[in-house]
Amino acid sequence: MNAHSEERFTAEVYGKRLERAAELTRAAKLDALLITPGPDLRYLIGSGAQSFERLTCLVIPASGETASVVIPKLELASLSGSAAGELGLQVLDWTDGVNPYRVVKSALNAGARVAVDDAMPALHLLPIADTLNALPVSATPVLRQLRMIKDASEIEALRRAGAAIDRVHARVGEWLRPGRTEADVAADIEAAIVEEGHTDAAFVIVGSGPNGASPHHEKSERRLETGDVVVVDIGGPVEPGYYSDSTRTYVLGEPDPEIASRYAELERAQAAAVAAVRPGATAESVDAAAREPLSRAGFGDNFIHRTGHGIGLSVHEEPYIMTGSDLVLEPGMAFSIEPGLYFGGEWGARIEDIVVVTEDGCESMNHRPHGLAVV
Known part of the structure; x- marks a missing residue:
């Protein structure tokens, strides 16, 4: 598939998502969801519309009636790649001079209790609240239930994304050479991410030597040296918008014992945490499985972040695999398993795979070797 080709799910898939959204909205004792451009809108109707000062908003009635899209007339083309037409959504376009918040109100019953997505900008949220004479609540409790459990089509998209980033990691050894800067290597990786099927490179971390001890270091003009341990954490979206995210650790020359x-x-x-993933386990128990071996070896204080984060149409989304989370894992949940060790001023290392919970364990989306890769 061409890196920039468009791909989306069938109208049937999006239709089921809208139906489920309405059901969950009713269960939450709300009357409607208001969704502005972002991952939630893409999830529900396949629209990659962007958020501007002019309001675009999907209105989903809890009653199950046909959803509406309130959209500026000049942005109508942004719906052409979505499932809006096939779903028969009511399109309420508006032009400059028309109050779009009143258009939203016209799509709702009087006194409707509404919830809005977290991505809605204040420049739209506040006028909506003023027009409805009520402060909307967060739609997160509803949307979390929708997006946290991936369906078969989403899991296949994550497989494609995982395979694409694996192909990039297979090439990283070509670019890690003494004398090159982290920025040099990052530029090569960014190009390869697109070449291997991603829409773009969402993030590229190349942390060499002491920079690898900072988990969110990105890149610098530091020149690689023989003996350096290098953390390479990379990812990006593959159509229809599902992300890859994988970390491998490399060493320039044979590593110190x-x-x-x-x-x-x-x-x-990392292996212990992956083995702990199964339906019925808690997010906290998976996090504990990663920490126990490191604590036993005396490195508990060198693992300084959560074990994982959910992934899908966002790089970071629920569920979060961390201490204190009693969330019970269910089939279809997708998240990273990425324990790390960080020795300030010296070096760092991380191993990250994306896994999806199955009926009896989990499936990894990444298949590159986990060992310290000598280049």
Whole structure:
């Protein structure tokens, strides 16, 4: 598939999502959902419309009646790649000089209790609240239930994304050479991410030597040196918008025995966490499975972040795999497993795969070797 080709799910898939959204809205004792451009709108109707000062808003009645799209007439073309037409959505277009918030109100019953997505800008939220004479509530409790459990079509999209980023990691060794800067390597990786099927490179972390001890270091003009441990954390969206995210750790030349020994503990921790993923387990128990081997080896204080985050149409979304989360895992949940070790001023390492919960365990979306890759 061409890296920039458009792909979306069938109208039947989007229709079922809208039906489910209405059901959950009723269950939450709300009358409607108001969804502005962002991952939620893309999830519900396949629209990649952008948010501007002019309001675009999907109105989903809890009653199950036909949803409406309030949209500026000059942005109508943004619906052409969505399922709006096939779904028979009511399109309420408006022109400059018309109050779009009153158009939204016209699509609602009087006194309607509405919820809005978290991506709605204040420049739209406040006028909507004023027009409805009521402050909307957050739609997160409804949308979380919708997006956290991936259906078969979404899981297949995540497989494609995982395979695409695996192909990039297979090439990273070509670019890691003493004397090159992290920025040099990052530029090559960014190009490869697109070449291997992503729409764009959403993020590229190349953390060499002491920079690898900072989990969210991006890139710098530091030049790679023989013996450096290099953390490479990369990802991007693959049509229809589902993200890859995978981290592997490389070393320039044979690693110091102590580094190799510590990295082996990280491998054991990542494998233990993956083995702990199954329906009925809690997010916290998976996080604990990653921490226990590292704590036993004396490196508990060197693992300084959560074990994982959900992924889909957003790079980071629910569920979050961390201490204190009693969320019970269910088939279809997709998230990263990414324990790391960080030694300030020296080096760092991380291993990250995306997994999807299955009926009896989990399926990994990534299949590159986990070992410290010598280049």
